Amino acid sequence: MATTRAIANLETRQRLLNVAAELFAEHGFGHVTVREICQVAGANVAAVNYHFRDKLGLYKEVVEMAANAINRSKVDVIEAAEGLAPEDRLRTYIRLTLHRLLDPEEDSWMEKLIAREMMDPTPALDLIVEKGIKPTSQRLGRMVAELLGTPLDDARVWQCFLSIQAQCLFYKSGKPISVRMSPPGFRYTPEIIDGLAHHIAEFSLAGIRAIAALKPQPTEWKL
């Protein structure tokens, strides 16, 4: 059988998954060696092949973890903003999202992994889109559509949503440059993150109001 067996099994398996997630996110699939993963996880070199067949098999499971984790954290943010007035809902969404991305306390290995998949897409990117993005896209779109006063399938909904998302994500990916443009000792403190969130929110709310005044546009998006 495999009772206590299955436990010990799941233990190294899970240890490998956790270590691999962090290392893949930090350095990318091609720059992490199987030996490195196993060493950090305290397992033998052959452990990856035994439990996941391939280095790639391990990677695919890690990406699936990331997609699910991303979806969960998005749902959390959405539900935290539920019940507020439309404007405040957007403000809250932006603030929580930005903290999740920039706060040094949070470890955003999932976002890092996804950023790497966007830069060098593998077949695993489809999984991220299906399990990490599409499930919440309707609810996020509705948040913007409400502010725009347009139906969900107006192209402006997704353009505005992407404008917001772009601003949030940019501060994450642009961190290495921001740091170099800032005075020495600069850090993303909670107060600074709140300030950025405030800027993005007011900037975007005004943008949405202006776009709402334009003529309707059919969308090319499928959900």
Next chain:
Amino acid sequence: MATTRAIANLETRQRLLNVAAELFAEHGFGHVTVREICQVAGANVAAVNYHFRDKLGLYKEVVEMAANAINRSKVDVIEAAEGLAPEDRLRTYIRLTLHRLLDPEEDSWMEKLIAREMMDPTPALDLIVEKGIKPTSQRLGRMVAELLGTPLDDARVWQCFLSIQAQCLFYKSGKPISVRMSPPGFRYTPEIIDGLAHHIAEFSLAGIRAIAALKPQPTEWKL
């Protein structure tokens, strides 16, 4: 001497630089082999070590090329928008930048390289900041400050500028996902790019106007 010598010399040297630029941008430093570069460039395996000492020596020269090219193309865009009214200047800047980034005709190897440096910074990133970003930051800042009606050293200038830059760059890095969210056969045609540029411009102009109404904020940026 080294007259025709210097020519033949510069020829393989330059050939290596061009090939390396494209390959490094497309696949990243660690995923391009010296052998691959030399084969595409029609040179011997030892050519890289002879002309650039290291694989890293070659990379550093490529990054320097990218920084200079980025700066040049930025100056071009800025000067193309010169003389227009402030609003139209921003509209033009956004439109040209977006075309430079998304048009399949343009090959944006420099932006790709910089995106990779942002994700996995090496000492070469300093070079990009110094030679590719800082030289034009004053002129770009002025473009926004004029619209805001604030001095250049108000923090809102850079926040607004980054909001704009974020939207432009996001459509590039988000391409793999955009494609997966769009109906099959979707492409970034010039007309679609113009439409995106129009959205970003109007969205951002309204955002700037709203931010201009807020209270002044001292900047933490050094130029």
Next chain:
DNA sequence: TTGTGATTTATACAGTTGTTTTAATCGCTG
């Protein structure tokens, strides 16, 4: 206790990597 299947271990293998070495080749000057 003994046997059994799952897991772990140590070791080896073949392929690829960046780099070095040594010889060959080139174009020019004297």
Next chain:
DNA sequence: CAGCGATTAAAACAACTGTATAAATCACAA
């Protein structure tokens, strides 16, 4: 033409990679 410095070429190096193999170890059931 001889010779010289710069460039190219072929071959080899040691290090590292993912993976496969076979033996050892484990927890448990009979």
